[in-house]
Amino acid sequence: xxxxxxxxxxxxxxxxxxxxxxxxxVVRPAAARYDxxxxxxxxxxxxxxxxxxxxxxxxxxxxxxxxxxxxxxxLEEMFWGCAGIGLTVVLPALALSALNxxxxxxxxxxWAPEMFGEPGDIKLAALAVSEPQGGSDVANLQTRARKDxxxxxxxxxxxxxxxxxxxxxxxxxxxxxxELGTKGQAMFVVPxxxxxxxxxxxxxKLGHRASHTAELSFRECRIPADNLLGGEDKLEHKLxxxxxxxxxxxxxxxxxxxxxxxxxxxxxxxxASFEYACAYAREREAFGGPILDNQGIAFPLADLAADIxxxxxxxxxxSWMAANGVPFRLGEGSMSxxxxxxxxVRAAEQAVQTCGGWGYVDDLPVxxxxxxxxxxxxxxxxxxxxxxxIGRSLGDPEATATPLHHHxxxxxxxxxxxxxxxSLARARAGETFLRLAKKAPESVLRLGxxxxxxxA
Ligand SMILES: Cc1cc2nc3c(=O)[nH]c(=O)nc-3n(C[C@H](O)[C@H](O)[C@H](O)COP(=O)(O)OP(=O)(O)OC[C@H]3O[C@@H](n4cnc5c(N)ncnc54)[C@H](O)[C@@H]3O)c2cc1C
Numbered sequence: 001x002x003x004x005x006x007x008x009x010x011x012x013x014x015x016x017x018x019x020x021x022x023x024x025x026v027v028r029p030a031a032a033r034y035d036x037x038x039x040x041x042x043x044x045x046x047x048x049x050x051x052x053x054x055x056x057x058x059x060x061x062x063x064x065x066x067x068x069x070x071x072x073x074x075l076e077e078m079f080w081g082c083a084g085i086g087l088t089v090v091l092p093a094l095a096l097s098a099l100n101x102x103x104x105x106x107x108x109x110x111w112a113p114e115m116f117g118e119p120g121d122i123k124l125a126a127l128a129v130s131e132p133q134g135g136s137d138v139a140n141l142q143t144r145a146r147k148d149x150x151x152x153x154x155x156x157x158x159x160x161x162x163x164x165x166x167x168x169x170x171x172x173x174x175x176x177x178x179e180l181g182t183k184g185q186a187m188f189v190v191p192x193x194x195x196x197x198x199x200x201x202x203x204x205k206l207g208h209r210a211s212h213t214a215e216l217s218f219r220e221c222r223i224p225a226d227n228l229l230g231g232e233d234k235l236e237h238k239l240x241x242x243x244x245x246x247x248x249x250x251x252x253x254x255x256x257x258x259x260x261x262x263x264x265x266x267x268x269x270x271x272a273s274f275e276y277a278c279a280y281a282r283e284r285e286a287f288g289g290p291i292l293d294n295q296g297i298a299f300p301l302a303d304l305a306a307d308i309x310x311x312x313x314x315x316x317x318x319s320w321m322a323a324n325g326v327p328f329r330l331g332e333g334s335m336s337x338x339x340x341x342x343x344x345v346r347a348a349e350q351a352v353q354t355c356g357g358w359g360y361v362d363d364l365p366v367x368x369x370x371x372x373x374x375x376x377x378x379x380x381x382x383x384x385x386x387x388x389x390i391g392r393s394l395g396d397p398e399a400t401a402t403p404l405h406h407h408x409x410x411x412x413x414x415x416x417x418x419x420x421x422x423s424l425a426r427a428r429a430g431e432t433f434l435r436l437a438k439k440a441p442e443s444v445l446r447l448g449x450x451x452x453x454x455x456a
Contacts, residue, residue: 001324001409002066004317009067016073022051023081031082034210035368040166041085041210042122048089049119053078056112059093068323072264072315079268083372084210086265091162091211092116092125097258098171102187102229111189115169126167128158128216135160136385138173139181143218145174145188145228152188152228154196154221160379164214165199168192172218176235183242187229196221207371256333256389259380260318263340266376267315270308270344273351273369277301280355291354300350308347311340321408329399329407331390338386341376348373 008016026047034041048054053074062070079086092115099108099115117123131141143156154174158164170190177184190197200215228235241247278301281292291297314336321332328334351366352359359366377383394400399407419425437445 001326002068002320004320004408005067006316008069008073012067012069012073015070016077018051019053019074019077020080022048022053023077027078027081027085031085031210032362032365032368034082035084036209036362038204038209040124040163040212041088044085045089045122045124046119049116049122054089054092054122055116055118056096059096063323066323068320069316071261072267072312072319075261075264076268076271076312079265080272081268082210083265083269083369083375084208086268087162087208087211088124090265091127092123094162094258095125095127095167095169095171098127098187099189099229104229104231107189107226107229111169114191117168123168124163124166126161126163126170128161128164128170129173130158130160132157132159132215136382141173141175141185143172143174144178145176145186147225148222150225151222152225154188154190154218154223157200157215157217159215160203161214161216162211164212164216165202166212166214170197170216171229177239177242180239180242183247184239186235188223189227189229190218190221190223194221194223206374207368208375255381256318256328256331257322259333259337259386260315260322262376262380263311263315263318263336266337266340266344266373267308267312269369269373269376270304270311270340270347273344273347273366273373274301274304274308276364276366276369277304277347277351277354280351284355297354301354304343304347304350307339307343311336311343314339324409326409329396330393330404331386332404334381334386334389337376337380338383338390341373342383344373344376 026044030041030044034044045054052058059071062074065071075086075090078089096112096115099111103111114123115125129135129138129141131143133142134140141156143154143158145152145154147153154172156174158172161170164170168191170192172188172190173185174188175184176186196219198217198219200217203213203215205213225232238247278292281297281301282290284291292301314332318328318333318336320326321328348366348370352370355364355366358364359370361367381389417423419429437447437449
């Protein structure tokens with residue numbers, strides 16, 4: 001297990017530098033155009049592929065970083081550029097994450113390249129879970145999958161699906177045994193143009209307009225048995241266990257791991273808004289001085305400076321936990337998403353307020369960030385659902401009896417426990433040394449003082 005650290009490696013710095021340059025030079029200049037046109041930014045996705053930011057191996061590499069920091073660092077920079085374009089660039093990675101978790105190695109090798117394509121021949125992927133009658137209550141999905149001969153047949157409706165209807169690969173969550181709630185569900189791969197899968201309509205949105213979002217229908221949508229992720233033996237085993245009342249619902253654990261990633265996206269928008277507001281407040285003058293000189297402007301920005309950093313620390317901790325397989329006992333993934341999404345909404349709102357009338361028109365980018373930010377309190381679990389997850393963990397007296405960091409793995413080295421900073425043995429040894437040193441000549445006394453000083 002890797003220790004949690006805030007120290008970025010040279011590779012982290014290089015990733016941030018490359019992504020920031022791409023976000024600044026390629027994404028930002030195109031953001032307003034794709035937002036206004038509400039079009040999928042194919043050209044920018046192709047540029048991302050050329051830069052190596054759009055392929056399955058890139059994400060495998062980021063996920064494999066034991067510090068957990070590579071993925072949030074990348075996402076924050078990309079979404080700093082534009083949330084809508086950023087979402088289009090990373091949507092296949094969300095589908096890939098489902099494929100990795102549920103699929104066999106053969107299925108991953110078969111479908112992962114189809115989700116991204118390559119420069120000059122870009123492909124898209126989608127993850128279809130939410131349904132018109134409700135997205136929060138994932139135990140109540142209605143889309144059914146039934147076995148028919150050598151095929152699976154899907155029937156139902158999905159909505160809010162990013163890249164829905166234009167994706168080359170759509171991963172669809174469907175109910176196999178309705179009696180078993182989330183444990184009776186399975187994931188299926190539906191390739192583009194499969195008969196029975198239709199785009200019902202494209203959805204017009206408040207923000208994230210460069211990302212294509214659609215409603216899909218599945219009517220007698222027939223796919224080969226091989227497209228069941230994980231295969232039939234694994235599904236039967238899972239269903240048998242669930243019927244015997246064994247096994248835990250996988251969905252929460254899975255969501256806890258992906259929520260810090262959404263937190264990082266929200267942080268990108270929060271930081272963009274905050275930076276813009278600060279720069280504007282330094283330049284803009286009213287009543288004979290920069291508006292930043294007024295506490296009415298500076299104090300909300302000061303609160304944001306602290307809250308954005310706090311949210312980032314929660315995000316990095318949760319991401320480190322996901323990378324190291326540390327159990328999310330207290331909804332730490334949900335905490336990161338809750339705080340980052342809500343600070344993004346507040347930062348964008350404050351940016352509009354700081355810019356006054358100019359913040360309300362599209363001459364400045366802040367009105368777009370204001371529209372974009374709101375999504376983070378809704379998708380991948382609304383703020384209420386994050387509170388529900390955290391709230392449920394409060395029912396476990398053992399989990400809440402001590403501060404959160406007590407539940408994190410520590411250094412098990414016996415020597416460090418006995419003689420490390422703050423240990424009783426170290427305190428006693430120090431006292432003894434100082435007692436003896438008092439009787440010693442001045443040079444030894446000086447050495448004792450130096451040893452006892454902080455940082456020794
Ligand atoms: C732009 C966009 C893109 C999206 N992309 C995808 C995608 O690619 N794939 C996908 O599968 N889904 C996607 N979603 C769906 C998203 O995850 C859902 O919208 C979200 O989970 C909420 O579901 P819902 O809209 O049905 O709201 P509902 O579940 O109907 O909730 C409505 C309100 O009730 C509250 N609520 C519900 N239950 C409780 C409770 N127990 N306690 C307190 N409050 C509660 C909710 O917080 C919310 O405020 C996307 C959504 C949007 C808007």
